[in-house]
Every structure is written in structure tokens, then in C-alpha cells.
Amino acid sequence: MNIEGKVWKFGDNIDTDVIIPARFLNVSDKGELVKNCFTDLRPDFSKGVSQGDIIVGGNNFGCGSSREHAPLAIKESGIAAIVAKSFARIFYRNAFNIGLPILECREAVDPVKENDQIYLDLSTGEIVNRGSGERFSAKPIPDFMMQIIQAGGLVEYVRTQSINSSKSEVS
Amino acid sequence: MGMTITEKILAAHAEMDNVRPGDFLQAQVDMALANDITAPLAIQVFDEIGREQLFDREKVALVPDHFVPNKDIPSAEQAKLMREFARKYDVKNYFEVGEMGIEHVILPEKGLVIPGDLVIGADSHTCTYGALGAFASGVGSTDLGVIMATGKIWLKVPPTIKVWFESELLPWVGGKDLILYLLGELGVEGANYRSIEFTGPVIQKLSMDSRFTMANMAVEGGAKNGIFEADEITKAYVTERSSRQPQYWKSDPDADYEREITIDVGQIQPQVAFPHSPDNVRPVSEATDIRPDQVFIGSCTNGRMEDLQQAAEVLKGRAVARGLRLIVIPGSPDIYKKAIREGIIETFLEAGATIGPPSCGPCLGGHLGILAEGEKCVSTSNRNFIGRMGHPESEVYLVNPVVAAASAVLGRIGLPDEM
DSSP states (O other), rough: EEEEEEEEESSSSHHHHHHHHSSTTOOOOOOHHHHHHTTTTTTHHHHHHHOOEEEEETTTBTTTTOOOOHHHHHTTTTOEEEEESBBBBHHHHHHHHHHEEEEEOOOHHHTTOOEEEEEEEEETTTTEETTOOOOEEEEOOOOOHHHHHHTTTTHHHHHHHHHHHHHHHHH | BBBOHHHHHHHTTEEEEEOOOEEEEEEEOOOOEEEEEHHHHHHHHHHHOOOOSSSSSTHHHHHSSSSTTTSHHHHHHHHHHHHHHHHTTTTEEEEEEETTOHHHHHHHHHHOOOOTOOOEEEEEGGGGGGGGGGEEEOOHHHHHHHHHHHEEEEOOOOOOEEEEESOOOOOOOHHHHHHHHHHHHHHHTTTTTEEEEEEEEEHHHHOHHHHHHHHHHHGGGEEEEEEOOOHHHHHHHHHHOOSSSEEEEEOOOOOOOOOOEEEEEOEEEOEEETOOTTEEEEEGGGTTTOOOOOOOOOHHHHOSSSHHHHHHHHHTTOOOTTOEEEEOOOOOHHHHHHHHHHHHHHHHHHTTTTEOSOOOGGTSSSSSSSSTOOEEESEEEEEOOOTTTTTTTEEEEEEHHHHHHHHHHHSSSSSSOOO
16 A cells, blocks of 8 residues: 655644543534634645645654544544554554554654655555655555454454354354 | 563463564453543544454443533534444443443543553543552544454563652652653653553552543553552452452563663642643742633543542632632542532632533643633643644643632732732
């Protein structure tokens, strides 16, 4: 699975309150979440973001609350993937579970600038900065997580699992 | 090689004899929890999976505590969706307004979590139940929806950081200060993907309420869970609340820890976490020029009986500084009733505080005390991110209940000795 897109650059410890502040969590409507994504930190984000853009962040991306509205707001904004030095645990799970690809790569983040064009190969973890030609290797996605991605998210994964287990009961 | 408490609980719930950090496993869940923000998305997921029943109607808890009693029409719609789901699937532990309190206060209080349990909640502060010697961790709505359908979750066994607290506590120092101090040492990412085991002679003497406060904020260091070994104090708490049989796990002497930290608590003053990060801590003596517009005492971190008792002791016979707003929110109806019986609520009211209904209140900027541009709040809650309690230009300072109460009287951050 390959992704190429324009970079939105963020710093360290981007918490779920700045991704989507709780005052907008009185709805689960995706359109509303998109409108308010990063509103306090980068009011230009929701209007400026295009389908297929990529977020590049620093350490501990997505720290704070468990609100799945945070990765959902990002995904529904059109962001195709997130690359960060590291991700907070719950955000990491949530992103995989809803099918938002994320890559952890310490080295790639600092050299990449806002509006750079970058290329990601999710299966190998390769990251290429199209402008500078620099190449980086992200931490490989654990096999177990790849199965969830290949299934298309946790819900699909569970559906396939239960179909398989009921088949084995029959046989 | 021996195992830690966390490893033992995970192994027991995956029907395995032995697990190591890094192992993936499928664990059986004893209690699955969601609130009025996270449940609506989890319900969508449950519906997509298409099961006719919950995996176990007694092992799901739904608590509408974030925006309830509802603050506006959209939040009322979300609460309604959750309420109707609870009715349709006959959820045993659904708490309607009147019996509802903060999820992480009422679940232990009602005996719904006991030592040895594996609890997963669609709320990051689910880690609170580690205080009981349970494995408890926060997840998002998709995970929770899947658990409601299957009763199972995939987990990766975390490495454990052991934190040993020794020496004697200084005056006005409590569980909140210990965890804030530790966060200052670890940083907000220092325990990411890890388990924190709280131990040592100081911990053995700590009350259950203080332990809840500490386990609650393990997630502020990124931890998957925070855990305490259950002891006589835990037993006394649990026995009067639940008839289920607890499992008391201990870490083996040769258990493998990724890191061991020793903290001499005799060096720790009451702590203040400055904006905009819970690890941005300083001793209270370096915060005395901060003048809050509002003080909030409550939340899943410090909305329990001991917290209210300590704050009331400071406020008794005193008045809140002129122009300052003190908001107190008891964590549950039972705490509220007990506080009335003990005269604590009257003390708060006489001092000039206002009392909010048991709920998360202003902690996450939902309602009941939102901050305007430029305002400062001294709060007993757990997060002080940008815009957490209101306007993006407002500020939150995290403290223990004694410092919060004293600051409300002084009109600036300070200790009871200074009043």
C-alpha cells in the first residue's frame, strides 16, 4: 500500500484536546468533527487540508484522552496517513482500528518540512522525501496489526474471525 | 523468570501460564465501560458487527457522566442514544441521572471492579482501577464496540516500570503530589506503552482514595496501566462492596522490570503542574504568584470523599477570596450524601463555593465552569492541555485538594499555613 501526499507538520505532544476539543464532542457527526479538527492550534487546517495529505508529527502524537473522534476527525479531513517520531498508545490503537495508517519513524520527522511532498510504502515502511530525495525506514508494523489493516480495520477483522470460527465449528 | 502483577493478570485472562512483555494475546474482559462521549461511536461499531446480544449484560457499564445532565441538544441526543441502547440490551450497569456519578468513582464504589479483574474502558482514565490491583486500561470506541460484542480484546503485554516510594510524606502532600512529581520525572511520554507498578512503604500506608488518584494519572505518563498490589486496605474496601471472589496477585521477587525508580518522598513539596502539560511540575513555593479566577475541586482524579474532607478542613470557617469562583463537584451521589451528613457541603457553601451535580463538570471543558480568554483555573483534575477547560488562551494549574482549597481562600496559589 503506497501513499504520496503533501505534508502538514506538527510538533511534539499533539494531544487529543487540540486535535478535537471536547466542546465539539457533543456530536459524533463526521462533518462536524472535520470542521473543528485542530481548530485551536491551526485554525487554517480544516479549510486548507486536501484529500491525500499527510501529517508529520513529533514525539507522543495523540496523547491524552481515548476519544476516537481524534483519529476519526483527522481521517475524515482527508489525511491519508500520519508519520511521527512516536505515538501515544491509545491513539495508535484507535488509528489502526479505524483504518488510518500510521508510521513511526524518528529520523524522518525533523528533515521533513511543511508542504514537502513525501511518499510512504506501508508494507516496507519506506519513506521518501520527494523534494530532497532523502529516504528513511519506519519501524515495521507488527504482523498482528498488519492483519487488522489488511482486513480493513478491527470491525472487519472481527467479522472475518467469527466467520472463520463458525466455519471450523461446522467442519 | 517470574512475572509482575500485570503479566499475571493478563496471562490469567488469556488462559496462558506465562507471558512476556511484547507478547500479543486475546484476553477475556471482566468489565467493559463507556461514557456518553465514547459510547455512541462504540454502539455504531456494535451494530455493524451485528450481534443480537451483548457478550454479557452484567459486564458492560455505561455511565453518562461527561455532558450529563445534558448541556445542549446534541449532547442530549447522544445521551438518549446511549440510554436507548442500555434499555434495548438490558445493560445491568447503566447509571441514570440521580444514581450517576463519575465513571471511575462509581465503578469501584459499587464493587463492580475487584482485585485481579481485567477492565477495559473507552476512557483514558480507566487506568484508575489499577488502585485495586486490577489490570485496567483505556481504549477507543471501536475496541469497546468489539468487546461489547465478543467480550475479548487483543493486547500487547507491556514492560513494567517499578516505582518505589520511601521515607515520610511532608505536610499537605498526598497521592496527587506523588503522581505529579513522578510525571515530572518521567515526562508525558516516559511510560508510553508501559505498565507502572506503584510500590514501597509510603504506598502501603496510602488510603484507597489516594491510590485511585495516583493510578488515575498513570495515563498522563502514557502508561497502558498503573497498578498497586492489593493489601489489607484494598481488602477492607472491596469486601464491603462486592460478593465476587477477588484474585490477589503479587509480583514475583524475580519479576523482570524494564526500569526501577526510587523516590524519596521526604523531598516532595505539594506540586503544581503548570500549563500546558501535566509533567510541567514545580513545587508550590514556586507558584505563589499565580492568581486564579476559578478553583475547581472534583473530577475522577480528586472528586472522592477524602478529597472533599481535606478541602473542607481547609475551608472551615474561612471565605473564598473576593471575585474568585470556587466550584466543587462530588464524584458520586453516595459521596454527595456522605458530604451532606458530615457537614462538608455546608462548609463549602458557607465559604462561598458552589456545588455542581456529580459529573465530570468543567474538567474537560464540557460545561459547569468553562474558562474565558485569559482566565486561570487552579484545578484538582488531571489535564492542563491548551483549551482543556475552555478558551485556548485560558490556563489550568493542577494541584491537590488542599492546595486548591487554600488557593481559593488566598486568591493565589498557596498552602493552608499561609492563610
